[in-house]
Amino acid sequence: MKFFIDTANLKEIEEAASLGILDGVTTNPSLMAKEGIGGKAMIFDHYKAICDLVDGPVSAEVISTDFDGMIREAFELREIADNIVVKIPMTHAGIKAIKYLSDHDINTNCTLVFSQGQALMAAKAGATFVSPFIGRLDDISSDGIQLIADIRLIYDNYGFDTQILAASIRHPMHIIESAKIGADVVTSPLKPLLALLNHPLTDKGLEKFLADYRKNNP
Numbered sequence: 001m002k003f004f005i006d007t008a009n010l011k012e013i014e015e016a017a018s019l020g021i022l023d024g025v026t027t028n029p030s031l032m033a034k035e036g037i038g039g040k041a042m043i044f045d046h047y048k049a050i051c052d053l054v055d056g057p058v059s060a061e062v063i064s065t066d067f068d069g070m071i072r073e074a075f076e077l078r079e080i081a082d083n084i085v086v087k088i089p090m091t092h093a094g095i096k097a098i099k100y101l102s103d104h105d106i107n108t109n110c111t112l113v114f115s116q117g118q119a120l121m122a123a124k125a126g127a128t129f130v131s132p133f134i135g136r137l138d139d140i141s142s143d144g145i146q147l148i149a150d151i152r153l154i155y156d157n158y159g160f161d162t163q164i165l166a167a168s169i170r171h172p173m174h175i176i177e178s179a180k181i182g183a184d185v186v187t188s189p190l191k192p193l194l195a196l197l198n199h200p201l202t203d204k205g206l207e208k209f210l211a212d213y214r215k216n217n218p
Contacts, residue, residue: 001179004057004187006167008035008046012190013053024056026109026131026167026187028087029063044080051081059109059129061087062097070097078106085109085128090118095125102126109165119151123160129185134178135168144168145177152182172196 002023005016008031016022027050032038037046051058058081062073070093074086085107088094098108102125109129110122114137122130132151134144151164166178169188172195178186 001183002056002185003193004059004165004185005193006031006169006187006189008032008037008050010049010053013050016190016193017053021193022054022056023185024058024083024187025050025054026059026087026165028061028111044076047077047080047084051083054083056083057085057107057109057129058083059085059087059111061111062089065089065091065093067093067096067100070094071100074101074106074108087111088127090114090122095121098122098125098127102128111167114147116147116150116154119147119162119164120154123155123158123162127162129163129165131165131167131187133168134166134174135170137168138170145174145181148178148183149181 003021004024004026005013005022006026007013008027013025032043037043047060060077062070064070064073070088077084077086086101087109088098090110090112098110101108107128109131110127111131113119113130113132119130132147134148137144137147148164148166163184165185165187166183167187169175169186169192172192175186175188175192
């Protein structure tokens with residue numbers, strides 16, 4: 001499984017990269033706003049800074065909701081760096097844009113996916129990644145992990161190359177369950193990723209080993 005970090009914070013990206021387990025980055029307008037990044041020039045400069053920190057895919061989202069606007073923005077974003085992946089919303093115009101960009105060898109991430117049908121349409125259009133938002137489904141008492149399982153089955157049935165990118169991660173078990181069910185990628189805030197490192201028995205065991213060492217090495 002590939003690990004992406006879902007943030008626009010450069011320090012968090014650097015920390016995740018320092019672990020040696022970071023495969024890419026996803027961002028969105030809300031994450032940019034959280035960092036106080038506004039205005040096209042500043043946003044593009046920030047994307048460039050992110051791309052300089054990681055070798056893997058960096059998802060950069062279009063703001064336009066019409067086909068022509070999405071295509072125009074996509075080509076502008078693609079000029080920032082070779083590892084930019086254009087993030088397109090799951091809409092009527094978005095699917096048309098994904099197909100067009102796929103035909104022009106531009107990688108895409110179909111975002112805001114909440115159903116099996118949407119995921120099937122994204123794959124048919126040639127999306128590089130599809131992003132089911134499992135946390136937001138859980139928030140409305142639906143089963144986000146089951147959606148991942150259903151998409152995995154559909155994609156395997158027909159040999160789609162589109163990668164399943166589990167998004168809207170709330171806690172470390174979302175990551176584990178996504179891995180068990182066969183998601184290709186998970187994109188998570190830093191906290192759930194770091195939580196995978198922790199276990200009380202590890203802490204207890206290390207404390208015991210060090211205590212025993214100190215007894216014989218005063």
